[in-house]
Amino acid sequence: xxxxxxxxxxxxxxxxxxxxxxxxxxxxxxxxxxxxxxxxxxxxxxxxxxxxxxxxxxxxxxxxxxxxxxxxxxxxxxxxxxxxxxxxxxxxxxxxxxxxxxxxxxxxxxxxxxxxxxxxxxxxxxxxxxxxxxxxxxxxxxxxxxxxxxxxxxxxxxxxxxxxxxxxxxxxxxxxxxxxxxxxxxxxxxxxxxxxxxxxxxxxxxxxxxxxxxxxxxxxxxxxxxxxxxxxxxxxxxxxxxxxxxxxxxxxxxxxxxxxxxxxxxxxxxxxxxxxxxxxxxxxxxxxxxxxxxxxxxxxxxxxxxxxxxxxxxxxxxxxxxxxxxxxxxxxxxxxxxxxxxxxxxxxxxxx
Amino acid sequence: xxxxxxxxxxxxxxxxxxxxxxxxxxxxxxxxxxxxxxxxxxxxxxxxxxxxxxxxxxxxxxxxxxxxxxxxxxxxxxxxxxxxxxxxxxxxxxxxxxxxxxxxxxxxxxxxxxxxxxxxxxxxxxxxxxxxxxxxxxxxxxxxxxxxxxxxxxxxxxxxxxxxxxxxxxxxxxxxxxxxxxxxxxxxxxxxxxxxxxxxxxxxxxxxxxxxxxxxxxxxxxxxxxxxxxxxxxxxxxxxxxxxxxxxxxxxxxxxxxxxxxxxxxxxxxxxxxxxxxxxxxxxxxxxxxxxxxxxxxxxxxxxxxxxxxxxxxxxxxxxxxxxxxxxxxxxxxxxxxxxxxxxxxxxxxxx
Numbered sequence: 001x002x003x004x005x006x007x008x009x010x011x012x013x014x015x016x017x018x019x020x021x022x023x024x025x026x027x028x029x030x031x032x033x034x035x036x037x038x039x040x041x042x043x044x045x046x047x048x049x050x051x052x053x054x055x056x057x058x059x060x061x062x063x064x065x066x067x068x069x070x071x072x073x074x075x076x077x078x079x080x081x082x083x084x085x086x087x088x089x090x091x092x093x094x095x096x097x098x099x100x101x102x103x104x105x106x107x108x109x110x111x112x113x114x115x116x117x118x119x120x121x122x123x124x125x126x127x128x129x130x131x132x133x134x135x136x137x138x139x140x141x142x143x144x145x146x147x148x149x150x151x152x153x154x155x156x157x158x159x160x161x162x163x164x165x166x167x168x169x170x171x172x173x174x175x176x177x178x179x180x181x182x183x184x185x186x187x188x189x190x191x192x193x194x195x196x197x198x199x200x201x202x203x204x205x206x207x208x209x210x211x212x213x214x215x216x217x218x219x220x221x222x223x224x225x226x227x228x229x230x231x232x233x234x235x236x237x238x239x240x241x242x243x244x245x246x247x248x249x250x251x252x253x254x255x256x257x258x259x260x261x262x263x264x265x266x267x268x269x270x271x272x273x274x275x276x277x278x279x280x281x282x283x284x285x286x287x288x289x290x291x292x293x294x295x296x297x298x299x300x301x302x303x304x305x306x307x308x309x310x311x312x313x314x315x316x317x318x319x320x321x322x323x324x325x326x327x328x329x330x331x332x333x334x335x336x337x338x339x340x341x342x343x344x345x346x347x348x349x350x351x352x
Numbered sequence: 353x354x355x356x357x358x359x360x361x362x363x364x365x366x367x368x369x370x371x372x373x374x375x376x377x378x379x380x381x382x383x384x385x386x387x388x389x390x391x392x393x394x395x396x397x398x399x400x401x402x403x404x405x406x407x408x409x410x411x412x413x414x415x416x417x418x419x420x421x422x423x424x425x426x427x428x429x430x431x432x433x434x435x436x437x438x439x440x441x442x443x444x445x446x447x448x449x450x451x452x453x454x455x456x457x458x459x460x461x462x463x464x465x466x467x468x469x470x471x472x473x474x475x476x477x478x479x480x481x482x483x484x485x486x487x488x489x490x491x492x493x494x495x496x497x498x499x500x501x502x503x504x505x506x507x508x509x510x511x512x513x514x515x516x517x518x519x520x521x522x523x524x525x526x527x528x529x530x531x532x533x534x535x536x537x538x539x540x541x542x543x544x545x546x547x548x549x550x551x552x553x554x555x556x557x558x559x560x561x562x563x564x565x566x567x568x569x570x571x572x573x574x575x576x577x578x579x580x581x582x583x584x585x586x587x588x589x590x591x592x593x594x595x596x597x598x599x600x601x602x603x604x605x606x607x608x609x610x611x612x613x614x615x616x617x618x619x620x621x622x623x624x625x626x627x628x629x630x631x632x633x634x635x636x637x638x639x640x641x642x643x644x645x646x647x648x649x650x651x652x653x654x655x656x657x658x659x660x661x662x663x664x665x666x667x668x669x670x671x672x673x674x675x676x677x678x679x680x681x682x683x684x685x686x687x688x689x690x691x692x693x694x695x696x697x698x699x700x701x702x703x704x
Contacts, residue, residue, distance in 0.1 A: 065576075065577065065580040066580075105573055105576050105577070106573050106574065106577070168551070168552075169551060170551035170552060170553055171547075171551065171553070173547050173575070173576045173579075174576065174579065174580070176540055176543065176544075176579045176583060176588065177540075177543050177544050177547045177575060177576065177579060178540075178541075178543075178544030178547060178548065188528055188529075188530075189530075191528065191529050191530075192528075192529050192530030195523075195525050195529045195530060196530060199520075199521060199522035199523065199620075199623055199624075200520075200522060200623035200624070200626060200627050201522055201523070201619050201620060201623045221457055221458045222458065223525070223529060224417075224457050224525045224526065224529065225417065225457070225458070227525075227526060227528045227529060228417040228418075228526070231528060236528065267553050268551075268553060271551055271552035271553045272551075272552070274552060275552050
């Protein structure tokens with residue numbers, strides 16, 4: 001593999017050897033904590049069900065905070081080239097790109113990514129750079145940036161948009177900065193409860209046996225070595241099902257942790273809704289509440305997602321929950337498609 | 353530098369070129385999260401004030417969980433050789449060694465360290481391996497293993513011993529496992545409070561301006577990048593003075609964080625005291641409560657250490673607080689000295 005330079009010219013050598021099809025396309029990229037997905041959809045898109053996804057490519061992590069900027073950009077550029085190759089298109093076919101990547105937390109991050117994207121795509125191509133949470137919202141709203149999305153997987157974030165383009169977020173800053181409703185947060189609290197029960201600071205809990213069994217450890221002493229060994233968030237977050245099972249079996253400590261998690265997640269949503277006044281002046285306006293991530297999957301008796309919705313709708317009865325049927329990368333593509341279409345209609349929201 | 357092998361024979365080459373003084377000595381080693389200190393004291397020690405420390409050597413971190421076992425052992429062996437060299441003694445002068453190192457959390461850790469130490473020192477040398485908290489206790493009790501020590505620096509742990517050699521600990525498992533009373537815990541909660549105030553999940557707080565000023569950042573958004581940059585506990589724990597100042601200036605959020613910290617630290621002490629029944633059957637027996645670490649230093653109006661003592665003595669009026677005058681490495685040496693002396697008296701507590 002050649003070394004990646006500012007923009008990886010050699011990545012696009014594929015365009016020379018290809019006899020492309022006709023037709024404009026849109027690229028949607030979702031770069032989460034784990035991997036990066038790029039989909040290619042036709043720009044002249046009939047609203048069919050299922051959506052006509054021309055191609056899909058997958059690559060590693062593209063969060064610049066985790067892997068560094070060079071590596072993140074190389075991953076993004078390669079995954080876009082691969083999606084185009086699979087769809088038998090070239091860059092000249094592309095009319096819009098939406099890059100929704102974790103780690104875009106600041107207008108400076110956003111502008112730097114836009115500048116870099118502009119070196120790859122000519123000036124008539126519409127470019128959008130967003131936090132990956134925005135793609136998750138769009139995956140539930142068919143590309144419309146309106147409403148609130150709650151993501152609760154390994155990490156958690158709430159992100160919202162008004163119809164006139166104002167946006168707000170809550171949480172999403174990682175465990176050091178208090179994302180306690182996530183699978184990581186739930187699992188870390190469960191581990192803490194086991195240590196506290198063991199050393200006499202906290203009540204006995206069935207989590208002790210369930211977690212030690214799950215990890216194949218003999219004593220809570222060994223948890224210290226286990227956490228030091230590899231402090232990756234995903235590894236700790238994998239304890240989520242054990243906590244849910246213990247709560248379902250009636251363990252009070254586990255139940256308390258899940259109730260805390262519901263409170264944390266609902267408070268993120270409510271903070272966004274309140275700041276954006278998504279529920280209108282009378283507090284009853286309808287708005288989409290898109291629910292994404294393994295913590296919110298309704299596959300258990302202890303249904304965290306349902307509890308969060310109940311908690312939010314008590315304050316904001318107009319929130320209508322959506323569990324998206326398409327993946328966030330498709331959401332990103334729909335967002336670009338929708339923005340291009342709106343622009344033709346004279347909508348105010350355009351980026352770059 | 354030669355590569356370190358199982359025991360670093362070349363480290364002891366210094367013994368060949370040296371004309372040693374006479375007299376038995378004891379080595380005390382304190383290996384904390386930051387560095388490792390070794391002191392050498394005479395075995396026939398008059399209880400003078402100040403204590404007759406023959407030499408002192410300092411090296412880097414020797415927590416095997418942080419730097420790996422090889423590196424930890426090399427650091428320990430070198431720092432002991434250096435202390436002996438400075439005191440103009442050889443290993444043949446050594447009658448006892450006490451190694452008190454962070455990361456010794458399990459009898460297996462302890463036995464492995466004892467086996468390794470035995471390869472360096474012949475069978476008549478008394479060897480002791482303990483968690484570094486034990487050296488901190490001994491630094492307040494002149495080497496007697498009785499009472500409870502509370503350490504609250506970057507991390508926190510409570511450790512206690514009964515007169516008949518039973519021991520117990522609480523906390524000390526790191527932030528993932530809930531050490532919330534430490535300087536790291538206090539600082540992480542303060543950072544979280546700033547993010548929560550910013551995104552609307554929590555109340556406004558003066559911590560926002562004080563922390564941003566202290567770190568030279570313009571907006572709470574930038575805290576995410578700042579924490580990702582380097583997640584070392586010590587770097588985050590350095591915010592402690594900012595939190596204390598904000599609390600002293602009357603900020604409610606900062607005050608709540610410090611009160612939480614007091615509750616957490618006192619609960620660690622109480623868990624240890626209760627499990628060991630240090631306060632006797634009537635709950636009024638006297639026992640030392642040794643207070644160590646920057647969180648507990650009484651140098652501010654908001655005196656966390658004093659609040660913890662008040663909280664503990666409400667439940668256990670016999671606890672008498674001690675702020676040690678010697679460093680933990682001297683505590684480790686005194687522990688070995690005391691154990692050797694006790695053994696001559698027929699005391700039950702001997703190790704290896």
